[in-house]
Amino acid sequence: MFCMYSNFLNIIDILGTFAFAVSGVFSAMEKKLDLFGVLIISFVTAIGGGTIRDVLVGNLPVNWLQNDVTIFVIFISALATILFGSYFKHLNTPLVLFDALGLGLFTIIGFEIGLEKKFSGGICVALGTISACFGGVLRDVLLNKVPLIFQKEIYALACILGGATYYLLHRTQLNNDVSKVICIILIFAIRIVAIRFKLSLPRVSLK
């Protein structure tokens, strides 16, 4: 039983890592970086959020230093995208789907680490959102852009709503893995609906 649960978390981790590594490569390619630069941006996008979370809560050495599977998945994902990404250059859809999936996956992983440390519910939601969104923030900072998620679309908000829902579900009798799948799908759905209908948060500026 523990084994199944553990497998479930591992598969979540690998899929999310794959999705973020691919989206990192696409972003880096737009800036015409060299091979090393693209690989680093791919790594940072995939592990950046989890790294910031691990550093903030003091889970050191950070997870990926001890996890060769993560490194391997990112490396293979990045190479495959570099070699074959040009075939679907006009297809924005896979990038968006991968990204939305990763978003849901990492939010729940981050939330769980907050629970383990017995932080308050709000902090757990924040840790989930940091895990999911701040790889992208680091990616944009390294690519010398104002982070995309500060400017448009419902992105972090999906993580916040999904995290809050998980907080409520995890206090019920519902099986934990079922709760996770529900919240991952919820985050995925909010994100896809937001893109489809071009929903965004209001901009704030001095009138």
Added chain:
Amino acid sequence: MFCMYSNFLNIIDILGTFAFAVSGVFSAMEKKLDLFGVLIISFVTAIGGGTIRDVLVGNLPVNWLQNDVTIFVIFISALATILFGSYFKHLNTPLVLFDALGLGLFTIIGFEIGLEKKFSGGICVALGTISACFGGVLRDVLLNKVPLIFQKEIYALACILGGATYYLLHRTQLNNDVSKVICIILIFAIRIVAIRFKLSLPRVSLK
């Protein structure tokens, strides 16, 4: 007695957090971020310096993860500024005063943490300066600007001078809280005088 001392530190902390959260919102508004982006920049400005300090010295989990008061103060400050900030859009003065106050407050808090860890005087001054100034550095990096404090005005220098003064005072018989107030006022005064008379450090470049 310990309680009074502790209250004194807490009030310092809340006032400083408020001042930095407000100045973060103003900076973010200039870049026309969305609501989530403005809130994140507000948080980063308020807790960024202390977070970098906590990570460097190994005080993990970082302070704000365990401190709901800080989170609450930033959230309320940021919301109030977003809602009512437009009323004083031509008033640069409150922004400057809040910022100068926060600068003094956080320098002393950072210095104290260095003392607790028994670092040398120079490192304590550096930790005070990092606590006070690097929230603003992170804010500017996220807003895709060269950090303001690397380019103009007497800003970090005020922290360095205030920190050095505190180092000297804390070795005298003077009551510790009195020393703190003196140094906070000193940093505040240096900063305000520098702005009033447009004092700045010399720029350095290859002639």
Added chain:
Amino acid sequence: MFCMYSNFLNIIDILGTFAFAVSGVFSAMEKKLDLFGVLIISFVTAIGGGTIRDVLVGNLPVNWLQNDVTIFVIFISALATILFGSYFKHLNTPLVLFDALGLGLFTIIGFEIGLEKKFSGGICVALGTISACFGGVLRDVLLNKVPLIFQKEIYALACILGGATYYLLHRTQLNNDVSKVICIILIFAIRIVAIRFKLSLPRVSLK
């Protein structure tokens, strides 16, 4: 014997720190920062890579907080470069040589810390590369540029090749210090050859 070894590491450390502090000042001067800004960029370039490495592996407080020699070396190097740097403004050569030397030195120091923590060979190479290259990445982020090492020339690749060679040599009977010198020279040589013949990695972009 231990003492000699220890001295050897210390000298490596001081030389590398000097080299990076100087190159940080040169980069900062191009952006016309003020005196404080130039000093901070010099510090960040010199200690940034090691700081990121220490945080990731959990060696906290980070090394330089407890090491007044490092602080002193950077401060003196930066001041000397600010004062006398304009005399050799047309000389790009010393900057390049210092930088290539520092690159080799820090790669080996980072690799060794990975070994101490019993990380896998690939992670040790990554830690060496992070130690050597990410001070420059932080420098470029603070100066609001896409990091140079993501865009051109053989830079990080020299660290990766040097680190991998060290991994192989350290498993042989060869004296450890001899291995170190060989790898530092190798990294230095790859870097200089790459500059001399304008070698670079292929850029990756969507065709």
